[in-house]
């Protein structure tokens with residue numbers, strides 16, 4: 001399942017999780033698992049392509065192919081822009097995201113089959129990585145809710161099937177029901193924001209296994225019982241429990257569509273199962289996410305087209321108005337014959353004065369009277385040039401489709 005298949009595109013696994021949840025250790029574990037497969041069968045399994053997007057991490061226990069720290073110096077960014085740690089991470093990510101084209105170029109070159117030149121016969125099929133692994137900063141909000149995070153994720157998802165691995169510190173999240181609920185709400189808000197398939201990875205199962213968490217997710221009664229236990233222990237009133245209960249009711253539907261896996265990054269338990277779930281999510285990506293992505297891309301293109309049209313017609317209108325005001329273009333005064341006598345010259349001066357008094361903006365209705373086919377052709381050419389100029393104005397951020405649609409569809 002984790003071996004390279006020439007038919008399949010590599011799948012990008014983005015590790016997201018709260019600080020200390022074990023993202024980096026998990027990355028190290030799954031990376032070493034893929035390396036082990038590679039060593040066992042060098043001709044069929046390639047090692048993963050690894051990216052580190054955490055600018056603040058001091059050292060990572062795995063070798064990254066692309067490391068944000070190679071292009072952005074987080075400490076220097078903090079100093080130069082007079083920022084705190086979160087601002088420093090955000091600005092570093094922003095700076096890095098300006099190179100997203102280069103990053104995607106490298107990824108596509110390294111992870112997608114390259115067309116071979118006709119005269120060059122391929123000696124043997126290219127062995128491409130089956131997975132692209134990404135580690136992200138522990139400050140989830142900085143990555144998930146920032147423009148740079150969205151740019152990086154949407155660029156990645158437009159080239160590769162992409163899944164999110166949301167890493168949870170199992171012993172900590174099971175300390176009480178409110179920590180658990182906060183973690184779940186966080187996960188769901190990320191799902192809602194990114195609209196990417198997500199796997200909940202309950203990490204550190206060597207300390208506490210994930211069965212209680214899974215029960216809380218699947219069985220409303222057991223979560224309510226845990227809520228009551230917490231209330232009794234902490235001496236809370238019934239209000240909080242009612243609130244949590246209704247939250248759980250609402251979230252039950254979401255839970256059914258999240259894949260859950262228990263892992264110990266320390267011992268390696270559950271890693272095989274994780275990769276099985278990743279493959280299932282690949283199918284979900286192809287079935288639900290890709291069509292949604294295409295639809296969003298089309299909508300965004302349509303929107304851009306409309307804006308472009310509007311801009312062009314506004315510019316054309318402005319051009320008409322300004323040429324009328326200046327007396328240029330079709331409003332240019334016709335050249336007149338030179339006066340032959342003094343009385344003729346005086347008459348012409350009088351006409352000029354009358355015209356000057358009446359000058360100013362001409363009502364649009366007057367335009368028709370002036371006619372002029374040459375001007376129309378000039379306008380059309382100009383319009384085309386404006387349209388071209390605007391259409392090469394770069395890709396917008398892309399219209400954000402209805403997340404609810406995607407989630408509703410994935411629930412069917």
Ligand SMILES: Nc1nc2c(ncn2[C@@H]2O[C@H](COP(=O)(O)OP(=O)(O)OP(=O)(O)O)[C@@H](O)[C@H]2O)c(=O)[nH]1
Nearest residue numbers: 018019020021022023024025138203204264265266
């Ligand atoms: N027992 C146990 N400890 C783990 C496991 N995974 C990670 N840890 C420990 O949890 C702590 C945090 O792990 P990291 O991998 O640094 O967590 P992180 O999410 O990358 O942390 P940030 O870099 O701060 O975002 C370390 O002390 C790890 O040794 C696990 O599966 N079992």
